Amino acid sequence: MFRWLTWGAALLTGAALLLLLLGARHVQQTFSPQRTPSLTIAQDIPLNPGGSATVPVAFAGDGASVAGILFSIDYDQACLLFDPADGNGDGRPDAATFNLPPAFYASFGYDPNDSDGEIDVVIADYSPPYATFTDGVILTLRFHAICAPVDGATRRTE
Numbered sequence: 001m002f003r004w005l006t007w008g009a010a011l012l013t014g015a016a017l018l019l020l021l022l023g024a025r026h027v028q029q030t031f032s033p034q035r036t037p038s039l040t041i042a043q044d045i046p047l048n049p050g051g052s053a054t055v056p057v058a059f060a061g062d063g064a065s066v067a068g069i070l071f072s073i074d075y076d077q078a079c080l081l082f083d084p085a086d087g088n089g090d091g092r093p094d095a096a097t098f099n100l101p102p103a104f105y106a107s108f109g110y111d112p113n114d115s116d117g118e119i120d121v122v123i124a125d126y127s128p129p130y131a132t133f134t135d136g137v138i139l140t141l142r143f144h145a146i147c148a149p150v151d152g153a154t155r156r157t158e
Contacts, residue, residue, distance in 0.1 A: 039138075040060070051144055052144050054142055055143060058136060061134070069124070083095045083142075095142040104133075109121075
């Protein structure tokens with residue numbers, strides 16, 4: 001089985017941009033440097049039968065109250081295909097599945113011509129009192145392989 005989808009935190013465009021609306025209940029609260037929220041993509045994601053890969057994006061709050069996140073995902077367009085089709089008409093590609101509480105609104109942008117951030121995501125609660133994220137997978141993306149790596153080789157997208 002090809003194990004050439006090697007993803008890392010580097011895919012989240014620099015460690016990702018987190019819009020931290022900490023203490024989302026009150027505007028005047030401050031950021032606590034001991035807390036380090038993060039977004040991660042698992043490494044070594046195998047291809048499913050049929051040549052597709054399911055890629056989870058997970059949030060870990062580390063005890064911080066986060067009410068909004070902004071991040072970009074760059075991937076190897078020479079070997080992976082993201083299908084932007086929206087067959088169900090919800091305004092987001094069917095190859096992107098959000099797992100969010102009802103208070104959050106997700107915005108999804110895809111630009112195949114953007115060489116350093118083809119997928120841009122904003123997730124936030126825009127209405128006070130602001131909800132905060134819980135730890136877990138917030139987005140799952142589906143890619144299709146369009147190239148074959150050399151036997152035994154892996155492809156790293158950074």
